[in-house]
Amino acid sequence: MSLLITINGWDAAPWAAMFQRLAPGLPVHMALDARNRDAIRYAAVWKPKPGLLAQLPNLAVIFNLGAGVDAILADETIPADIPIVRGVEADLTARMVEWVALHVLFHHRQMPQYMAQQSKALWRPIFQPAASEVSVGIMGLGALGSACAESLKRLGFRVCGWSRTHKALEGVASYAGENGLDAFLGQTDILVCLLPLTAETTSILNRSLFRKLHRDGPLGGPIVINAGRGRQQIERDLIDSLNDGTLKGASLDVFEEEPLPPDSPLWHHPRVFITPHVAADSTPAAICEHIVQQIARLEAGQPIGPLVDRQRGY
Amino acid sequence: MSLLITINGWDAAPWAAMFQRLAPGLPVHMALDARNRDAIRYAAVWKPKPGLLAQLPNLAVIFNLGAGVDAILADETIPADIPIVRGVEADLTARMVEWVALHVLFHHRQMPQYMAQQSKALWRPIFQPAASEVSVGIMGLGALGSACAESLKRLGFRVCGWSRTHKALEGVASYAGENGLDAFLGQTDILVCLLPLTAETTSILNRSLFRKLHRDGPLGGPIVINAGRGRQQIERDLIDSLNDGTLKGASLDVFEEEPLPPDSPLWHHPRVFITPHVAADSTPAAICEHIVQQIARLEAGQPIGPLVDRQRGY
Numbered sequence: 284m285s286l287l288i289t290i291n292g293w294d295a296a297p298w299a300a301m302f303q304r305l306a307p308g309l310p311v312h313m314a315l316d317a318r319n320r321d322a323i324r325y326a327a328v329w330k331p332k333p334g335l336l337a338q339l340p341n342l343a344v345i346f347n348l349g350a351g352v353d354a355i356l357a358d359e360t361i362p363a364d365i366p367i368v369r370g371v372e373a374d375l376t377a378r379m380v381e382w383v384a385l386h387v388l389f390h391h392r393q394m395p396q397y398m399a400q401q402s403k404a405l406w407r408p409i410f411q412p413a414a415s416e417v418s419v420g421i422m423g424l425g426a427l428g429s430a431c432a433e434s435l436k437r438l439g440f441r442v443c444g445w446s447r448t449h450k451a452l453e454g455v456a457s458y459a460g461e462n463g464l465d466a467f468l469g470q471t472d473i474l475v476c477l478l479p480l481t482a483e484t485t486s487i488l489n490r491s492l493f494r495k496l497h498r499d500g501p502l503g504g505p506i507v508i509n510a511g512r513g514r515q516q517i518e519r520d521l522i523d524s525l526n527d528g529t530l531k532g533a534s535l536d537v538f539e540e541e542p543l544p545p546d547s548p549l550w551h552h553p554r555v556f557i558t559p560h561v562a563a564d565s566t567p568a569a570i571c572e573h574i575v576q577q578i579a580r581l582e583a584g585q586p587i588g589p590l591v592d593r594q595r596g597y
Numbered sequence: 598m599s600l601l602i603t604i605n606g607w608d609a610a611p612w613a614a615m616f617q618r619l620a621p622g623l624p625v626h627m628a629l630d631a632r633n634r635d636a637i638r639y640a641a642v643w644k645p646k647p648g649l650l651a652q653l654p655n656l657a658v659i660f661n662l663g664a665g666v667d668a669i670l671a672d673e674t675i676p677a678d679i680p681i682v683r684g685v686e687a688d689l690t691a692r693m694v695e696w697v698a699l700h701v702l703f704h705h706r707q708m709p710q711y712m713a714q715q716s717k718a719l720w721r722p723i724f725q726p727a728a729s730e731v732s733v734g735i736m737g738l739g740a741l742g743s744a745c746a747e748s749l750k751r752l753g754f755r756v757c758g759w760s761r762t763h764k765a766l767e768g769v770a771s772y773a774g775e776n777g778l779d780a781f782l783g784q785t786d787i788l789v790c791l792l793p794l795t796a797e798t799t800s801i802l803n804r805s806l807f808r809k810l811h812r813d814g815p816l817g818g819p820i821v822i823n824a825g826r827g828r829q830q831i832e833r834d835l836i837d838s839l840n841d842g843t844l845k846g847a848s849l850d851v852f853e854e855e856p857l858p859p860d861s862p863l864w865h866h867p868r869v870f871i872t873p874h875v876a877a878d879s880t881p882a883a884i885c886e887h888i889v890q891q892i893a894r895l896e897a898g899q900p901i902g903p904l905v906d907r908q909r910g911y
Contacts, residue, residue: 377729378727381702381705381706381728384698385708388695388698388702389708392699392872394699394870397873400873401864402865404857404861404864404865406855406856406873407873408874408875408878409875411692411875413688413691413880414695434752437751438694438695438698543718545718546718550715550718551718556712556715557711557715558706559711559714559721560722561723566727569727
């Protein structure tokens with residue numbers, strides 16, 4: 284009855300320390316070996332090595348340490364009946380809401396232009412539409428997207444959403460599927476992508492999509508904000524669309540290749556704002572607390588969550 | 598029964614056009630002369646020339662076109678019994694909330710550092726505290742300050758407030774007057790100034806105050822955000838405090854002298870972010886609608902507002 288922590292791309296030590304603090308009775312392993320493989324019942328993972336989890340005969344649950352589960356689902360050796368719990372909890376959601384609100388407001392309130400003016404010591408007010416004249420379109424209305432929609436609505440923006448199936452959120456116009464995409468894009472001034480990475484959403488942020496965004500909006504051109512997954516965007520298309528005026532600006536937290544290579548032209552584009560995949564960085568404290576709670580629920584025979592739907596892909 | 602529009606520092610034409618659209622039956626004068634002075638009952642003003650309003654024998658109400666009334670109160674020739682209506686209404690408040698939320702999030706989410714890293718093509722996540730670990734202290738809890746407190750609370754920040762008298766806002770620790778100032782400052786990581794300009798608040802943002810802000814906060818140094826009035830800040834002290842580490846960063850919408858002179862060192866300070874007094878720019882549409890409503894109420898014998906308290910100074 285022990286926990287395996289397997290993490291790629293992050294430092295694993297603070298996670299181990301946090302589990303030991305929150306659940307001192309739970310044995311924790313940092314690597315799989317012949318002596319512990321039978322005892323491991325829980326795995327807390329981030330981008331686990333393909334094939335690793337399939338070696339655990341008594342694995343009962345996989346806990347993902349972040350929001351996106353694409354790395355786990357890509358590993359076809361993992362038995363289909365093992366439940367996967369996503370790392371979405373209150374702290375992670377709150378951080379994503381902060382990041383999205385910040386970048387929507389940053390472009391809405393013309394900070395790129397004001398910073399350019401500041402560098403020239405130029406005092407020049409710029410026409411500012413009210414938030415109620417600006418439409419933010421959110422792709423993906425799951426736990427993160429719904430929370431962002433709520434926050435942006437409260438700030439006064441018009442908010443619409445696009446997702447796989449229709450979602451009923453008060454005050455948010457809902458569009459769904461292939462058929463709803465063009466109508467959604469046609470009214471969107473600021474596009475926020477929070478989609479999970481699936482076959483359908485790979486490369487979805489491309490030139491053809493950018494050209495369908497609202498062209499005559501009050502901000503002088505559409506904005507793209509991506510905090511979903513890097514493989515959802517075609518970076519060459521993004522740069523071309525910024526350069527020919529199809530897009531006015533972009534804020535990106537995710538990239539086709541991460542870390543973003545030093546020679547990517549995105550780094551030095553004056554209308555692109557980059558954060559290094561930190562929009563909703565999981566902190567050990569909040570995520571581990573959620574996992575420890577779910578383990579206690581499981582051992583008490585109670586349902587756990589939030590569970591990944593493998594068919595859906597998230 | 599006519600309206601005089603007198604505006605200094607802004608273009609008056611859109612205001613006249615808006616009044617004519619919203620109240621076509623209301624005669625509007627753009628200048629005072631011997632023929633119209635007796636007919637003028639209402640004045641819509643921004644920084645009116647001292648002595649001008651005192652020449653109107655039948656003036657019943659002064660409508661201020663922005664939030665700050667310091668320019669009107671400085672004109673001692675205006676009869677003390679003429680009510681002054683402030684330009685605070687929903688649109689202006691919403692814009693201030695946007696600007697304050699943007700700049701609080703901008704510093705909280707380390708955008709100055711991420712932009713500096715971006716300029717060097719540097720991919721490096723920075724430790725990010727949760728909003729619940731960061732305390733935003735708002736100076737001034739009037740209509741604008743209360744709305745900002747509410748918005749920041751919803752984003753998850755700890756919020757405290759300081760004002761002339763105690764204010765009861767749910768979830769906002771309230772401090773008041775001289776006696777409450779040090780305790781308020783000692784817990785504030787991000788200071789937001791939304792105070793009206795009075796004798797007491799002139800030069801209040803000075804070195805001695807900056808040194809009392811929370812020193813060991815999770816952001817690595819206190820932030821100052823001023824959307825109140827420029828004469829509340831000592832700009833020399835701000836720069837010295839940024840340079841010696843007393844402050845980590847600042848966002849400023851107002852300045853001792855406006856427009857900010859081209860040779861001000863604030864323009865090129867790497868941790869100062871400047872907007873040209875546009876945080877809550879009044880738009881003719883929203884402000885004029887409020888004024889036209891108040892005129893209708895007055896003519897129907899109903900109370901009008903929000904009224905300035907001249908003793909208080911705002």
